[in-house]
Amino acid sequence: MSISIQSISKTFGAYAALENVSLEVPDGSLTALLGPSGSGKTTLLRIVAGLEFADSGPGKISFHGEDVINVPAKERGVGFVFQHYALFRHMTVAQNIAFGLSVLPRSRRPQKSEIRDRVMELLSLVKLDGLDKRRPHELSGGQRQRVALARALAIRPKVLLLDEPFGALDAQVRKDLRRWLRQFHDEIGLTTLFVTHDQEEALELSDQVVVMRNARIEQVGKPQTVYDQPRSPFVYEFLGNVNKLHSGNNVRYVRPHEIDVIFAAEYDPATDALARVQHLFSAGPIATLTVRLNDGQFLDVELSRKQLDELGLSVGDEVAVRPAEGACL
Amino acid sequence: MSQRPVTTESAPVRLLLIGAAILVLSLFLLLPLAAVFVEAFRKGWEVFLASLHDEAALSAIKLTLIAAGISVPLNTLFGVSAAWLVTKFRFKGRSLLVSLIDLPFAVSPVIAGLVWVLLFGAKGWFGPWLDAHDIKIIFAMPGIVIATVFVTFPFVARELIPLMETQGSDQEEAAVTLGANGWHVFFRVTLPNIKWGLLYGVLLCNARAMGEFGAVSVVSGHIRGETNTLPLHVEVLYNEYQFSAAFACATLLAFLALITLGMKSAVEHFTGHSTKGH
Numbered sequence: 001m002s003i004s005i006q007s008i009s010k011t012f013g014a015y016a017a018l019e020n021v022s023l024e025v026p027d028g029s030l031t032a033l034l035g036p037s038g039s040g041k042t043t044l045l046r047i048v049a050g051l052e053f054a055d056s057g058p059g060k061i062s063f064h065g066e067d068v069i070n071v072p073a074k075e076r077g078v079g080f081v082f083q084h085y086a087l088f089r090h091m092t093v094a095q096n097i098a099f100g101l102s103v104l105p106r107s108r109r110p111q112k113s114e115i116r117d118r119v120m121e122l123l124s125l126v127k128l129d130g131l132d133k134r135r136p137h138e139l140s141g142g143q144r145q146r147v148a149l150a151r152a153l154a155i156r157p158k159v160l161l162l163d164e165p166f167g168a169l170d171a172q173v174r175k176d177l178r179r180w181l182r183q184f185h186d187e188i189g190l191t192t193l194f195v196t197h198d199q200e201e202a203l204e205l206s207d208q209v210v211v212m213r214n215a216r217i218e219q220v221g222k223p224q225t226v227y228d229q230p231r232s233p234f235v236y237e238f239l240g241n242v243n244k245l246h247s248g249n250n251v252r253y254v255r256p257h258e259i260d261v262i263f264a265a266e267y268d269p270a271t272d273a274l275a276r277v278q279h280l281f282s283a284g285p286i287a288t289l290t291v292r293l294n295d296g297q298f299l300d301v302e303l304s305r306k307q308l309d310e311l312g313l314s315v316g317d318e319v320a321v322r323p324a325e326g327a328c329l
Numbered sequence: 330m331s332q333r334p335v336t337t338e339s340a341p342v343r344l345l346l347i348g349a350a351i352l353v354l355s356l357f358l359l360l361p362l363a364a365v366f367v368e369a370f371r372k373g374w375e376v377f378l379a380s381l382h383d384e385a386a387l388s389a390i391k392l393t394l395i396a397a398g399i400s401v402p403l404n405t406l407f408g409v410s411a412a413w414l415v416t417k418f419r420f421k422g423r424s425l426l427v428s429l430i431d432l433p434f435a436v437s438p439v440i441a442g443l444v445w446v447l448l449f450g451a452k453g454w455f456g457p458w459l460d461a462h463d464i465k466i467i468f469a470m471p472g473i474v475i476a477t478v479f480v481t482f483p484f485v486a487r488e489l490i491p492l493m494e495t496q497g498s499d500q501e502e503a504a505v506t507l508g509a510n511g512w513h514v515f516f517r518v519t520l521p522n523i524k525w526g527l528l529y530g531v532l533l534c535n536a537r538a539m540g541e542f543g544a545v546s547v548v549s550g551h552i553r554g555e556t557n558t559l560p561l562h563v564e565v566l567y568n569e570y571q572f573s574a575a576f577a578c579a580t581l582l583a584f585l586a587l588i589t590l591g592m593k594s595a596v597e598h599f600t601g602h603s604t605k606g607h
Contacts, residue, residue: 087503088521103513
């Protein structure tokens with residue numbers, strides 16, 4: 001089910017959380033709302049869920065063409081996964097997952113056995129078989145998140161909304177769950193909208209990235225597009241590591257991995273700049289160098305370990321740096 | 330020299346502090362409590378039982394039970410509603426409401442009783458109207474109930490508000506997105522999460538309702554056998570030099586205190602965690 005957001009604004013007192021935001025989320029896509037804190041992304045998600053109300057005015061929210069802006073949250077049929085899971089502490093995993101089904105009006109509520117079957121089915125889907133009788137506090141963060149997901153899916157939602165789903169987890173768990181979520185989404189094909197401030201996550205996971213800042217949308221596009229063709233310095237800076245070079249009134253940007261380092265002896269004044277290695281960090285698959293240019297500015301450069309070894313650099317060495325076939329704003 | 334955690338004191342200091350605490354506890358709590366029981370039984374079992382079976386005493390007990398029986402449920406209902414309102418919603422005047430809830434705590438019990446006399450007494454604002462309709466509030470049971478409701482007003486709310494504030498609204502919001510209506514949300518999500526705090530609030534509310542003296546004393550008129558609650562009856566007996574009878578009735582109140590504490594500890598032990606937070 002596609003989501004169509006038109007001209008949504010939201011103010012909290014004097015503070016504008018969203019200003020005239022419009023967005024199309026295609027049916028079946030996995031879309032990321034990406035931005036720094038305060039950009040409005042969580043507010044937008046909550047408005048789509050019906051947990052907040054947009055300011056009155058021309059704003060519209062439609063699911064598959066049907067206007068839902070006046071539909072209360074409990075009738076919107078959205079699956080919402082909270083950053084801190086919001087599992088019902090006093091219920092077992094099975095009871096948590098069954099909750100949405102157990103509060104259906106009698107006429108629509110399935111039989112107990114049907115509910116049970118569905119719960120087991122969902123537990124399998126999120127790879128948590130056998131944990132049905134546990135309580136939330138007996139689970140790890142990653143497990144809790146998957147229970148929250150299963151719970152949201154139990155009601156067969158029209159759309160799935162995730163609020164910083166991996167924010168509270170360890171780095172490794174986060175990576176694993178990210179991979180798992182992508183696979184999962186491909187399997188079930190449910191339109192999913194998730195909020196994150198982690199650009200790596202947004203770029204890796206989504207079909208469509210929506211970069212937000214200060215209550216507005218800066219750019220929408222495929223991950224490749226927003227990364228390679230950023231429409232503003234903000235998007236460029238937000239989506240990856242950045243070097244900023246000032247010359248006079250101009251600012252030029254270059255990404256650390258788009259810089260080649262060569263021996264000072266091979267310095268070509270037409271394309272290169274001379275620099276001195278200030279700092280070297282090489283634990284890990286990528287080596288990061290900080291070099292100081294002759295005009296006093298600093299550049300961060302990323303090299304593969306292999307390249308670093310070939311150059312045999314240490315702190316204090318003089319080198320030449322040259323932009324690779326990269327984009328310079 | 331054994332290692333001990335940095336945040337504890339050395340053995341002698343610990344002994345000193347614990348000793349001081351025990352001394353204070355004994356002086357201010359255990360000794361008086363023991364004295365109540367000793368004096369109550371000074372004239373023997375029969376006098377003790379007779380004091381409790383006395384008509385005036387029975388009437389006092391009955392009145393105390395009625396006052397508590399009305400004020401505790403009312404204030405529980407109020408406390409839960411107020412806590413729900415204050416913690417789940419943001420609205421103008423919210424902090425004012427929270428301060429108002431605390432008002433009965435800030436006011437001296439005597440004043441808490443006096444205001445009702447000034448409102449409903451013979452010469453009060455509504456005095457003539459009540460008189461004309463033959464309704465007695467002051468110096469009658471309704472007045473006692475009203476005064477008790479007033480002084481025990483904040484207990485449940487004060488217990489629940491910080492608890493619900495800490496717990497946040499995430500679970501309630503989750504329930505709503507899953508299709509739950511207000512009823513479901515309250516009874517299946519909120520209430521189970523606050524049940525121990527609620528129980529504790531009710532216990533305190535009840536203890537105060539049964540033990541209130543000052544406010545009730547002002548509105549009661551001390552009509553023996555009619556408008557005396559148990560605490561008032563104790564005072565009446567004491568003023569008539571019937572010490573053993575007075576202490577005998579006092580033991581009932583002391584038992585109430587012990588039972589309240591016992592139930593609170595049982596709740597904490599049973600749930601494995603404190604009634605506060607979690």
